[in-house]
Amino acid sequence: MNWPAIIEIFKKDLQETTRNRYVFLSISVLPIINIIENVFAVSQIINLPSGVAQLSQILPVTSLVVFLIPSVVTALLASTSVVLEKNNRSLEPLLATPITDAELLLGKCLAAFIPAMVMSYGTLAVLIGAIDTVTIGKLGYAVLPTLGMVYQFALIPLIGLLGTFVSLLVSTKIKDVRAAQQVSTFAVLPILAFAALISGIYVVDPIYQIAAIVILAAVVVIVARVTIHRFSRESILVSWS
Amino acid sequence: MIKALSLSRSFGATVAVKDLSFEIKEGEVFALLGPNGAGKTTTIRMLTGLITPTSGTCSIEGMDVTRNPMQVHRNVGVQPEVPGHYDTLTAQRNLEFYGKLFGVKQPQLGLRIRDLLQSFDLWDRRSDAVQTYSKGMKQKLAIIRALLHDPEYVFLDEPMSGLDPVASKTVKDFILDLKAKGKTVVLSTHNLDDADQLSDRVAVIQGGLIALDTPDNLRANLFKRTIVFHLKAADDGVVAKLRALPFVRSAERSENKLVLEVENPEEENPQVVDLLVKAGYRVQFVGEVRHSLEEVYLKLVKPSQEAPQ
Numbered sequence: 001m002n003w004p005a006i007i008e009i010f011k012k013d014l015q016e017t018t019r020n021r022y023v024f025l026s027i028s029v030l031p032i033i034n035i036i037e038n039v040f041a042v043s044q045i046i047n048l049p050s051g052v053a054q055l056s057q058i059l060p061v062t063s064l065v066v067f068l069i070p071s072v073v074t075a076l077l078a079s080t081s082v083v084l085e086k087n088n089r090s091l092e093p094l095l096a097t098p099i100t101d102a103e104l105l106l107g108k109c110l111a112a113f114i115p116a117m118v119m120s121y122g123t124l125a126v127l128i129g130a131i132d133t134v135t136i137g138k139l140g141y142a143v144l145p146t147l148g149m150v151y152q153f154a155l156i157p158l159i160g161l162l163g164t165f166v167s168l169l170v171s172t173k174i175k176d177v178r179a180a181q182q183v184s185t186f187a188v189l190p191i192l193a194f195a196a197l198i199s200g201i202y203v204v205d206p207i208y209q210i211a212a213i214v215i216l217a218a219v220v221v222i223v224a225r226v227t228i229h230r231f232s233r234e235s236i237l238v239s240w241s
Numbered sequence: 242m243i244k245a246l247s248l249s250r251s252f253g254a255t256v257a258v259k260d261l262s263f264e265i266k267e268g269e270v271f272a273l274l275g276p277n278g279a280g281k282t283t284t285i286r287m288l289t290g291l292i293t294p295t296s297g298t299c300s301i302e303g304m305d306v307t308r309n310p311m312q313v314h315r316n317v318g319v320q321p322e323v324p325g326h327y328d329t330l331t332a333q334r335n336l337e338f339y340g341k342l343f344g345v346k347q348p349q350l351g352l353r354i355r356d357l358l359q360s361f362d363l364w365d366r367r368s369d370a371v372q373t374y375s376k377g378m379k380q381k382l383a384i385i386r387a388l389l390h391d392p393e394y395v396f397l398d399e400p401m402s403g404l405d406p407v408a409s410k411t412v413k414d415f416i417l418d419l420k421a422k423g424k425t426v427v428l429s430t431h432n433l434d435d436a437d438q439l440s441d442r443v444a445v446i447q448g449g450l451i452a453l454d455t456p457d458n459l460r461a462n463l464f465k466r467t468i469v470f471h472l473k474a475a476d477d478g479v480v481a482k483l484r485a486l487p488f489v490r491s492a493e494r495s496e497n498k499l500v501l502e503v504e505n506p507e508e509e510n511p512q513v514v515d516l517l518v519k520a521g522y523r524v525q526f527v528g529e530v531r532h533s534l535e536e537v538y539l540k541l542v543k544p545s546q547e548a549p550q
Binding site for chain 1: 338386
């Protein structure tokens with residue numbers, strides 16, 4: 001693996017993303033809305049007579065919204081990074097460099113995955129801090145993080161990877177940036193549903209939780225292989241020109 | 242050396258390139274000429290390992306391009322037909338990105354970028370986003386990108402497209418400079434004057450190979466040598482006298498000019514001049530008509546339907 005080239009592709013894609021106002025706004029709005037919405041909900045519930053009891057029920061669901069970020073952000077970034085290459089017609093000179101398909105894809109994956117992870121864990125940290133600030137003020141103690149959230153933390157990278165590979169797969173077939181983003185976002189919905197299902201609310205037994213992580217990891221590997229296999233430089237050059 | 246042997250490439254039912262064979266020597270400037278859809282871009286893509294041939298083989302320095310595309314990419318620079326830059330990034334950042342992918346280390350990369358940008362008059366605009374560049378500037382930047390890693394083989398697909406005359410001259414001088422440095426340059430072009438000025442040999446393709454030779458040999462093979470005699474005064478009587486000469490293939494008069502097709506002007510022109518002077522005609526100028534590569538091309542290439550590039 002040519003790691004300097006992979007890191008260079010990652011850095012270039014990241015620079016392009018941050019200069020694309022449309023994409024940058026799309027991925028920035030999601031965490032902000034999540035934090036405001038959840039903190040507001042907790043601050044309202046905690047004032048109810050049965051607030052503490054209700055809080056213990058909604059907290060796992062509150063942290064669940066963080067799953068939205070790795071899936072949607074990777075969908076937006078990964079699909080955009082490939083389709084922008086199509087629109088700029090920049091793929092031909094890129095493929096004329098001594099990099100393999102796997103190195104190119106890995107660079108593009110990192111450019112979607114790493115920002116999504118930073119945003120997911122960053123949002124989670126801010127969310128935990130904000131909710132705890134509210135509950136400490138009212139109840140005198142912090143309610144987050146719960147033990148169940150540790151399992152959810154472990155799921156975030158897998159959801160991010162799956163979202164990245166599914167989006168790359170989608171974007172190799174679609175020529176328009178917005179269409180690629182829409183289809184990718186739609187395609188990650190089943191991932192989100194599956195993640196919610198195994199997130200610790202319905203599956204609470206640690207053995208089942210580990211099994212769910214293994215299954216998700218296996219799905220990530222399969223989808224990654226399909227994506228690399230489908231990412232044929234020749235078909236891309238011929239069909240995209 | 243670049244070798245293409247029976248190269249063919251189809252896209253579905255459409256045959257873009259059929260049974261193309263040629264060799265390109267080291268240090269040669271080789272032009273691919275042909276109408277739109279003739280298969281020039283497809284040929285360049287096959288030669289540079291971007292797409293695989295449906296049948297046939299191509300090699301660079303004895304290395305099979307299809308089997309060793311990564312090694313080939315290290316040794317070739319490609320300027321595609323569409324520049325394909327990252328428009329939101331600066332020119333310098335675009336070049337740094339590609340330089341690093343080609344494994345050029347700093348400080349050599351920085352020096353190389355500076356030298357090339359200065360050669361193409363883009364140094365002062367290096368910090369501007371490429372989206373602010375004109376079409377010609379983008380084209381020059383694409384050529385610079387192809388040369389960053391100092392490749393031995395340079396493939397230029399329509400390099401003069403979109404360039405004004407000054408920029409076009411810069412690029413042409415640069416191609417000649419590459420040749421002087423012993424680099425092999427393969428260019429596809431619609432501009433036949435450019436091909437005539439720059440190329441050691443040209444391949445005229447239209448699906449398959451129609452002709453391959455030096456521009457001068459192509460002219461000589463397709464056209465008889467034509468000589469024009471400018472007289473102070475001419476009449477039809479002189480034309481009849483000239484047609485009677487055994488080595489004159491044809492003779493026409495246009496006002497005071499006589500246009501003759503002959504086999505060997507070096508030997509035969511003095512005899513014609515002698516005849517004209519003895520017959521009382523005053524010869525003002527004698528010159529050879531040089532057929533343009535465009536005339537050669539038009540004689541070789543038939544109008545056809547466009548095929549995918």
